[in-house]
Amino acid sequence: MASSILRRFIPRKTTWMYGQRMMSSTIDVSVDEQTGIALMKMKRKPVNSLNLEFLQDIRNTIVTLEQNKKCKGLILTSDVPKIFSAGIDILEMYQPNEERLHNFWRALQDMWLQLYMTPLATIAAINGHSPAGGCLISISCDYRIMAPNYTIGLNETLLGIVAPFWFKDAMCNTVGYRETEIALALGKLYSTDEALQKGLVDEVVTSEQIMEAAQRKMLEYVKIPNMARAMSKQLMRQETADKLCSTQDSDVQNFVNFCLQDKVQQSLGFYLEQLKKRKSK
Numbered sequence: 001m002a003s004s005i006l007r008r009f010i011p012r013k014t015t016w017m018y019g020q021r022m023m024s025s026t027i028d029v030s031v032d033e034q035t036g037i038a039l040m041k042m043k044r045k046p047v048n049s050l051n052l053e054f055l056q057d058i059r060n061t062i063v064t065l066e067q068n069k070k071c072k073g074l075i076l077t078s079d080v081p082k083i084f085s086a087g088i089d090i091l092e093m094y095q096p097n098e099e100r101l102h103n104f105w106r107a108l109q110d111m112w113l114q115l116y117m118t119p120l121a122t123i124a125a126i127n128g129h130s131p132a133g134g135c136l137i138s139i140s141c142d143y144r145i146m147a148p149n150y151t152i153g154l155n156e157t158l159l160g161i162v163a164p165f166w167f168k169d170a171m172c173n174t175v176g177y178r179e180t181e182i183a184l185a186l187g188k189l190y191s192t193d194e195a196l197q198k199g200l201v202d203e204v205v206t207s208e209q210i211m212e213a214a215q216r217k218m219l220e221y222v223k224i225p226n227m228a229r230a231m232s233k234q235l236m237r238q239e240t241a242d243k244l245c246s247t248q249d250s251d252v253q254n255f256v257n258f259c260l261q262d263k264v265q266q267s268l269g270f271y272l273e274q275l276k277k278r279k280s281k
């Protein structure tokens with residue numbers, strides 16, 4: 001069902017398949033062919049930050065699972081303790097190589113389109129912090145379950161950067177216009193409880209219970225006739241995806257021009273320094 005536009009780019013082949021298991025250096029995937037449920041664990045240490053190759057691996061994995069006739073649903077989670085994903089790898093944006101910067105943004109767009117529009121049912125089991133790009137991955141799933149005492153949100157403005165329109169659209173589709181307007185301006189990172197209250201996540205369970213809860217909810221999704229479920233998702237999401245599909249090239253150029261500004265580079269450098277300082281305290 002993902003439109004042909006989504007399939008224009010052939011992903012890098014870095015994921016290996018052994019029977020019902022797929023592995024790459026950053027992702028571990030297993031498929032239960034009895035239930036039709038796949039489990040994808042992100043494991044790019046130390047914080048699952050999204051660099052070019054990791055984004056290609058995530059997309060590649062989704063494409064491969066879509067081609068597996070037995071697979072109907074995908075649970076996304078993290079293998080890194082206490083962190084779901086720290087979002088974009090800031091080092092991709094800081095003092096970048098321009099050609100790689102282009103490719104990086106394109107890979108982010110393509111991963112997002114694949115995940116957002118996949119006919120697979122998707123559940124994010126958010127078992128750690130999930131800022132910015134981590135939040136984007138979460139809100140692109142059909143359902144979100146989060147463990148307590150973590151944070152999630154689009155905090156881009158705190159880095160001196162701006163969430164692109166398609167992050168904003170995905171957020172608006174989840175929590176509504178006004179909440180998104182406040183969240184983006186303040187770079188708001190919601191606690192698990194606030195996220196539940198605002199509808200940014202759908203359910204809160206303990207870290208110990210999160211995989212069981214995700215499996216249980218996924219069984220509900222995969223019980224629904226596949227085509228009807230997938231088409232209802234398309235009905236809700238196609239317009240949002242098309243907005244990016246029709247402007248992918250200009251969106252890459254806007255991003256690159258934005259990133260290369262001195263002011264933006266200074267802000268990113270400052271933010272990276274703060275991250276390191278916080279660690280040494």
Ligand SMILES: CCCCC/C=C\CCCC/C=C/C(=O)SCCNC(=O)CCNC(=O)[C@H](O)C(C)(C)COP(=O)(O)OP(=O)(O)OC[C@H]1O[C@@H](n2cnc3c(N)ncnc32)[C@H](O)[C@@H]1OP(=O)(O)O
Binds near residue numbers: 083089258
């Ligand atoms: C008008 C046109 C507009 C066009 C678009 C323009 C702009 C583009 C916007 C792009 C959208 C951006 C999306 C993003 O995702 S930006 C990234 C946002 N992420 C964050 O702010 C998270 C930062 N990290 C943290 O808050 C924490 O690290 C943590 C995730 C809560 C984990 O904390 P903790 O367990 O204490 O780990 P450390 O802080 O010690 O981190 C370990 C090492 O990892 C490095 N690190 C952390 N996050 C990142 C990251 N996102 N990228 C790269 N590196 C990261 C950290 O510095 C430590 O490194 P070290 O061991 O070498 O010191």
